Amino acid sequence: TGWFANDADMKGDYFGYDGPCPPWNDSIAHRYVFTVYALDIDRVPVEGKFTGTDVRRAIEGHVLAQASYTGTYALNPKLVK
Incomplete structure (x- = not known):
């Protein structure tokens, strides 16, 4: 939401994850x-508008395990190996 705040066509509230979206003309992956x-x-205790930071704070002390996966993506096919 903050990233698009100054763009009249993009401003608003964004909820959930919408997938990777690098700039179409970017020169890096x-x-x-x-x-x-x-x-x-069973449920993360967040309500209404919240951020990823809010969720991470709410789950502090409740994490049994975690795993991460890192991927690269670009809309420019010359950049993706």
């Missing part, structure tokens, strides 16, 4: 890190 958490709670 972008790195994306996906992390999954095993928790000792």
